[in-house]
Amino acid sequence: MSGSSPFQMRLVHLDLKGAPPKVSYLSEIFPLFRALGANGLLIEYEDMFPYDGPLRLLRARHAYSPSEIKEILHLATLNELEVIPLVQTFGHMEFVLKHKALAHLREVALFPNTLNPHEAESLALVGAMIDQVMDLHPKARWLHVGCDEVYYLGEGEASRRWLQQEQNTKAKLCLSHVKAVASHVLARHPATTPLLWDDMLRGVPEDQLTASGVPQLAQPVLWDYGADLDVHGKALLMEKYQKCGFSRLWAASAFKGATGASQALTPTEHHLRNHVQWLQVAASGPADVLQGIVLTGWQRYDHFSVLCELLPVGIPSLAVCLQSLLHGGFAEDVKARVENFLGISSLNITGFTSAGTGSFPGSDILALVTQVSLHLHSSVDELLQRDRYVTGWFSPYHRRRKLIHPVMIQHIQPQALRWSALAGELEAALQRVFYPDAVDEWLEENVHPSLRRLQQLLQDLGEAAGTPSPQASPGPDPGREP
Known part of the structure; x- marks a missing residue:
């Protein structure tokens, strides 16, 4: 050879x-x-x-x-x-x-x-x-x-x-x-x-x-x-x-x-x-x-x-x-x-984009790592800072007060859950090849910072789902001084 x-x-x-x-x-x-x-x-x-x-x-x-x-x-x-x-x-x-x-x-x-x-x-x-x-x-x-x-x-x-x-x-x-x-x-x-x-x-x-x-x-x-x-x-x-x-x-x-x-x-x-x-x-x-x-x-x-x-x-x-x-x-x-x-x-x-496919041992890790490395951080930024539903109906003001129009949950939640699912798939793929400490380290360095932002968003969505919408919340009494 x-x-x-x-x-x-x-x-x-x-x-x-x-x-x-x-x-x-x-x-x-x-x-x-x-x-x-x-x-x-x-x-x-x-x-x-x-x-x-x-x-x-x-x-x-x-x-x-x-x-x-x-x-x-x-x-x-x-x-x-x-x-x-x-x-x-x-x-x-x-x-x-x-x-x-x-x-x-x-x-x-x-x-x-x-x-x-x-x-x-x-x-x-x-x-x-x-x-x-x-x-x-x-x-x-x-x-x-x-x-x-x-x-x-x-x-x-x-x-x-x-x-x-x-x-x-x-x-x-x-x-x-x-x-x-x-x-x-x-x-x-x-x-x-x-x-x-x-x-x-x-x-x-x-x-x-x-x-x-x-x-x-x-x-x-x-x-x-x-x-x-x-x-x-x-x-x-x-x-x-x-x-x-x-x-x-x-x-x-x-x-x-x-x-x-x-x-x-x-x-x-x-x-x-x-x-x-x-x-x-x-x-x-x-x-x-x-x-x-x-x-x-x-x-x-x-x-x-x-x-x-x-x-x-x-x-x-x-x-x-x-x-x-x-x-x-x-x-x-x-x-x-x-x-x-x-x-x-x-x-x-x-x-990097076309190398995310293949059939060699570990090619699934390459495909998932490529997605995470190229898109996770920017995708989360896009969702939290520029998505019209998040910025328009679940802004920091709404999140602090746990207020949201119920329909908006259907627009926001799937996008956040998609990355959570992919991260779980990557973790399983890494566990087949590497020991737990290496898996934890790579995820902590490359996935968890962005995932934590999404998980906090999902938590806020869950809590807001049980809170009255802004339209139903009581406003100040016009007959009383603040």
């Missing part, structure tokens, strides 16, 4: 730190991943991994059990999807360092993002996390150890003292921790090669990167999710990494979750352009340098941010991107293939 793709490995990234799917949904969607051209998964478990012993506190409420992890790996094998687990070991450690019992290992006391690389306990912690993950992934050829966006590095007290010593730099501090983590992986799991995001390496001078020993231990994943990424700049970066001694390189694009922290609908055209440019990057260098590409699908920007596009919402974009990688672009015949895979009659990559 490799087609003409310059990327031998094409991995779909599952970001489980937000809205992790139930295993039952993964069983439905893995065959589609494979049919679309994926041959691997990068699974970022975060707090969904069933850490045990002293690490048990890291588990989320609905974390997968060990048997569920084994089932996921079994489903991946059935669909010829090679699994690469991802364990954060430096930056993006919020899900670990937010806990009081581990807060003393923060680089900066106020921020749970970054691990203090000076503490021996820090390396012991990430080593234990790695070992538990690898125990359930004994056949993994690669392990991604994260190491991206190591914010505030060098700003802790121990780092400040260390940096005052001659020849010590933030780059050296970063590379020493990365080397220690990679060395642990290779010592304990010699058949597994560490991968790491490349952003902390980009600005490191060639001689320092070469001398660090990291290029002999790990493989960098060059990530860029922009629709206008610098193809020439990426080619030069690849050359730099090769000169420093990295044997193989990886790329990372994005099919969702990279265009806004609270993005609800996926802008497919943006992500298609990103992948077309990665194809140009691959074409600009030697054919055997890039081991593969990770199609990232971020579910949160970090552990504390809101949810961005849910996985089912991003499936059309994923299909477009995978097929474009497989066939060298997005020509009409490729578009027809995507429509056939997804059961979508006419795919419009420039907007």
Whole structure:
């Protein structure tokens, strides 16, 4: 199934730190991943991994059990999807360092993002996390150890003292921790090669990167999710990494979750352009340098941010991107293939409106989320602020006094009830795929604010229905002074 793709490995990234799917949904969607051209998964478990012993506190409420992890790996094998687990070991450690019992290992006391690389306990912690993950992934050829966006590095007290010593730099501090983590992986799991995001390496001078020993231990994943990424700049970066001694390189694009922290609908055209440019990057260098590409699908920007596009919402974009990688672009015949895979009659990559249909697993969620995202808020505004029956016969004056002409209830009530019914349908669809906390969060962020306004309107209508109309209410007695 490799087609003409310059990327031998094409991995779909599952970001489980937000809205992790139930295993039952993964069983439905893995065959589609494979049919679309994926041959691997990068699974970022975060707090969904069933850490045990002293690490048990890291588990989320609905974390997968060990048997569920084994089932996921079994489903991946059935669909010829090679699994690469991802364990954060430096930056993006919020899900670990937010806990009081581990807060003393923060680089900066106020921020749970970054691990203090000076503490021996820090390396012991990430080593234990790695070992538990690898125990359930004994056949993994690669392990991604994260190491991206190591914010505030060098700003802790121990780092400040260390940096005052001659020849010590933030780059050296970063590379020493990365080397220690990679060395642990290779010592304990010699058949597994560490991968790491490349952003902390980009600005490191060639001689320092070469001398660090990291290029002999790990493989960098060059990530860029922009629709206008610098193809020439990426080619030069690849050359730099090769000169420093990295044997193989990886790329990372994005099919969702990279265009806004609270993005609800996926802008497919943006992500298609990103992948077309990665194809140009691959074409600009030697054919055997890039081991593969990770199609990232971020579910949160970090552990504390809101949810961005849910996985089912991003499936059309994923299909477009995978097929474009497989066939060298997005020509009409490729578009027809995507429509056939997804059961979508006419795919419009420039907007959201025509993507709300389909027969792929989760297509009902896409259809309902599209309606909610495009129309709920504006529809409620329209009803409450511009509808002639509401503004003319059930204004704030009438609502406070619970007064309404009975006929007007028949005009107003159905419009308010329509969205309540759709919200119930969406909630049921989400519950089939996601755990209760993710369902509650998405609805609270995207549906409930508008729905509460409608529910208050319906409550006022109900109370007004039993109140005398304005015409029947007693007015002031003309024979008495107010």
